[in-house]
Amino acid sequence: MVMSKHSEIVLAAEGITKCFGGVKALDGAHIKVHAGQVTAVMGENGAGKSTLMKVLAGVYQDYEGRIFLNGRETAFADPRQAQERGVTIIHQELNLIPNLNIAENIFLGREFLDVLGLIDCRKMRAKAAALLERLDLRLDPRTNVSKLRVGQQQLVEIARALALDARIIIMDEPTSAISRHEVDVLFGLIGALTREGVAIVYISHKMDEVFRIADRITVMRDGRTVGSAPRADMAPEHVVRMMVGREIKDFFVETETTRGSEVLRVEKMCLPHPDRPGDFLVKDVDFLVARGEVLGLFGLMGAGRSELFEVIFGLHTKVSSGRVFLEGREIRIFSCSEAIAAGLALVPEDRKRQGLVMDMSVSASVSLASLGQVERFGFLSNSLEHALARDYVHRLNIRTASYRQPVKHLSGGNQQKVVIAKWLATKPKVLLLDEPTRGIDVNAKNQIYRLIHELAGAGLAIVMISSELPEIMAIAHRIIVLSEGRKTAEFSHSQASEESILKAALPGSLSNSRQENAPCGVKS
Secondary structure (H helix, E strand, C coil): CCCCCCCCEEEEEEEEEEEECCEEEEEEEEEEEECCCEEEEECCCCCCHHHHHHHHCCCCCCCEEEEEECCEEECCCCHHHHHHCCEEEECCCCCCCCCCEHHHHHCCCCCCECCCCCECHHHHHHHHHHHHHHCCCCCCCCCEHHHCCHHHHHHHHHHHHHHCCCCEEEEECCCCCCCHHHHHHHHHHHHHHHHCCCEEEEECCCHHHHHHHCCEEEEEECCEEEEEEEHHHCCHHHHHHHHHCCCHHHCCCCCCCCCCCEEEEEEEEEEECCCCCCCEEEEEEEEEEECCCEEEEECCCCCCHHHHHHHHCCCCCCCCEEEEEECCEEECCCCHHHHHHHCEEEECCCHHHHHCCCCCEHHHHHCCCCHHHHEECCEECHHHHHHHHHHHHHHCCCCCCCCCCEHHHCCHHHHHHHHHHHHHCCCCCEEEEECCCCCCCHHHHHHHHHHHHHHHHCCCEEEEECCCHHHHHHHCCEEEEEECCEEEEEEECCCCCHHHHHHHHCCCCHHHHCCCCCCCCCCC
């Protein structure tokens, strides 16, 4: 009997087991994917979600168990073979080539050729532009990927998957760095694809997203599949209990902190736009943060949040302007090393490209920004390095087989914890956190929240960027909002509401119109 496209199982896995260096990442995991449906996969970081997806997409070939494609048992030799048979994956950790432009990345390995056998760049750009238009991404296809923000790169990855005309698309945390508008566009596209019979496997830690678009929810824990059912038969509390064995009320725990004296103050921070003369990525931004305070920084993509952190940290000294005061004294920072020496620490948005050296071990990664602590007579001491790593692995609950394990073999959430550990090891006065919970599961987020409150309680001044409104409202004592590079609003915790924050973040809002329009000074 031929089944309808909305019930046919097009991809299935049974008894999948996969090990890394003695650690069992998958332990008999299973999943069924239906045509024309969205199958959401949820679980803590380290639960095995991404590993299972990489097995399904041909990234890993050395595993135990069986895979079935359209009812027939199969095994993919590599991701290209999986793509040729209609299965593609959009990785959480982006796999774009920075020095190639958007069109070249989208059609890499499948370039269009003209009658002479040469690459037809014009046709590639036209096709790429059409794909970008489907995603409402207004970018020139000739733009180098290295110039894009993480969220824009994520959309380019999605465009590349669309170019393959895949029948099964695996999306690993596709909305972790994109704006609310871009999420709406993506969800509209997912709806159109499923109506065409395309099967979507959707990994996310965002409960609201899953219950908005999923037809079916599969939950994993400790490398096993612990449950799978239609969304209508699931409730968020049920999913959380399956994920971590705890009630949802146990999460987002706050502790009281006492705000002390001013630690960091920035005045008139400006960063000119590199491609648009007279325009700015950051313009005349002021703020201060006190000892024991968590200052939240909210804004949509392109608001200038990450660029503001970069200016403070000394990454654009030749073109930026503004004043930085630390504990009441003006300081001038001309490099990252000077920022670290002054007591600043920056956990970047993109852990893979900016936060870690992926082939380094856990212990080497933790000590990377504080080598003076692990030196003895001018040489690195393995014992001191391991002792430093041991302290933070325990404190942040980093799941690793050993301190010598390369960080590339850790889950995304544990990689993020290693980045945070690296900067905490410098014993900073001010901790700048750029999307510290991006791609982290519910339980790991709670651990990060507890850590933030613990650090604030110990007197550390913290500035935290987050794209998740509930998160920033739960964590921050004060919230400032950026839009198009300008500070548009500031709220105390008691004043803040999702509606008021989002209104201030929207370009062209009433708050924007009240901003001062005086030009920034630019360093010569």
